[in-house]
Amino acid sequence: MGGRQVSEARRLLTGALDDRPDAELPTAAHETVAELGTPARLGALLRELAAGAGDPAGCARLSYRHVLGFDKLLLFDGGSRHMLRAHVWHPHGQHLAPEDIHNHRSPLASQVVRGSLGMELYEEVPDGTAREHGPDGGGRETVRYEESLADAGDWLLTERGRARLRLTHVARYAAGSGYALAPHALHRAWCTADEPTVTLFLEAGAHRRPHTDVFSAPGPRRAPATAKHPLPVADYLSELTALARLVDG
Structure with missing residues (x-):
């Protein structure tokens, strides 16, 4: 089922991203979220989805509180081609934990x-470079984890x-701006406003990596598995309604 906003968004996603060379996907994805965002x-699209358009049952199964500290609401599931989501970031102090430095499976x-x-970008320091540059230029020490998904969809972390x-x-x-990243780019983001921050997030491309890399500050070993708690459909639709009001301001 789909209304006008849903149909137009689907056409835009398909036309902009399908059969696009991998090298062009970050730019194409950036242009797409700028147009839809x-x-x-976005408010009109959210209201249509909250009324039951699209695939509420399928999207609810992939909507949850993300382990990196934001609320993740799937809007369109294009399978291996693209996934469009709304992310709700909470003001500083309301996160479960600071976001880890990480990369992604696709552009x-x-x-x-x-x-x-706010966002920071990082690069990995080659072995031996830290000694040459000293404690500051050599970067920060982290624990590297490989993140993958279990068959049940839970997060798995392997040190x-x-x-x-x-x-x-x-x-x-700020509102009205955005960015695009290649899959291997290391970054972390956080809310810098005193109110919830809403972002429209698009992953694109059929060639997805089987895992991502997560870098955490040294300390107690992270749990090897973290369960996802998908939203029931009724809660998912309520979240979309609340998000539409938030977007409308």
Whole structure:
């Protein structure tokens, strides 16, 4: 089932992303979320989805509180081709934990619809470089994990040793701005506003990596598995209604 907003969004996603060379996907995804992520257009789309358009049962099964600390609501599931989600980031102090540095399985783009988001980019420091540059230039020590998904969909973390990461870029994205990243780009993001921040997030591309890399501060070993708790359909639709009101301002 689909209304006008849902049908137009599907056409845009398919036309912009399907059969696109991998090298062009970050730019194409960025242009797509910028077009769909205006408050007026996204609010109308959310209200249509909240009324039952699209695939509420399928999307609810993949909507939950993400382990990295934000609420994740799937809007369109394009299978291996693309996934469009709304993320709700909570003000500082309301996160379950600071977001880990990580990369992704496929190219992505994110558009800030409301609020503001901070982001840091990192690069891995080759062995021996830390000694040459000293404690600051050598980056920060982290524990590397390989994150994958169990058949049941839960997060699995496998420790893969230590790594040093160096901060390369810090940015702040206000409403109406966004960014695109290649799959291997290491980053972390957080809400910088005093109110919830809403982003429209798009992963694109049929060639997805089987896992991502997660880098955590040294400390107690992370749990090897974290269960996902998908939203019931009724709760999912209620969350979309509340999100539409938030986007409308």
